[in-house]
Amino acid sequence: MTIHTAVQPQATGVFATLYAQVQQFYAHQMQLLDLGECERWAATFTEDATFDVPTLPEPVVGRAALATATSRTAAQLAANGTRHRHFVGMFDVAEQPDGTVGVRSYAIVYASQIGGESQVHRVCVCDDVLVRVSGGLQVATRRVTRDDLA
Template sequence: MSDAVSAQVVADVQQFYARHMQLLDAGDADGWARTFTEAGVFAPPSLPEPVRGRAALAAGVRASAAGLAEAAEVHRHVLSMVHVDPRDDGTLAVRSYAQIFATPRGGEPRLHLMCVCEDVLVREQGELLVKERRVARDDRP
């Protein structure tokens, strides 16, 4: 891997994540799932097994959105410290910090979680997609 990455690739990655996280926060389950490859993998520490495939990814977002609606709470995912490493196989290894802010209806926002995301991004038909995401939470070993 090399640290050399073009400004255009960095801009593309930033735009991708802005759209990706806004789809998630809006509860657009199918739209968010389509930002993964067809066989995309999402491995959060809160689940015993990784989530695999767009249908399962969308189902997870639907369940989360329903839980948040019932709790009358809004979550916003903010990615920062995004570092992009181009790989020899054409994929991009991206490491970022994810802050998840929770705001109860009528309440004060709070930092809910602090995580590190390690993604493998690929281009399919010119579009960036998540092939694999591994998440580590700061509050867990």
């Protein structure tokens, strides 16, 4: 994704609205994930979405597979007495000629042991392609890279 340094003056109001929509989308999506609302979180992706993360041997494809994978992780975290909180920001938002929205963001994942300490678990970069749907946005593709991996 290209990092943009300026917004066209004539598009400022439209861009500001899109940027606010993107921020709200990620705030809602990450809270669903952190609350273990796996089916609702998966519904923020397109039916055939791809989710490529370095902790899995291959990308996860489709809502059902996303819900299954996150449900498994949520169960493991609960069994270990651990909570994750995803803080996503530094959004670089770019409308694409095909109507999609490219978003590059930074994500910091905190791990908190219930009754214990909290610490930074991972620092990541997310490259997403969002599509407009009735009522909002959905992720069509997400590629996550981690700062601690080569």
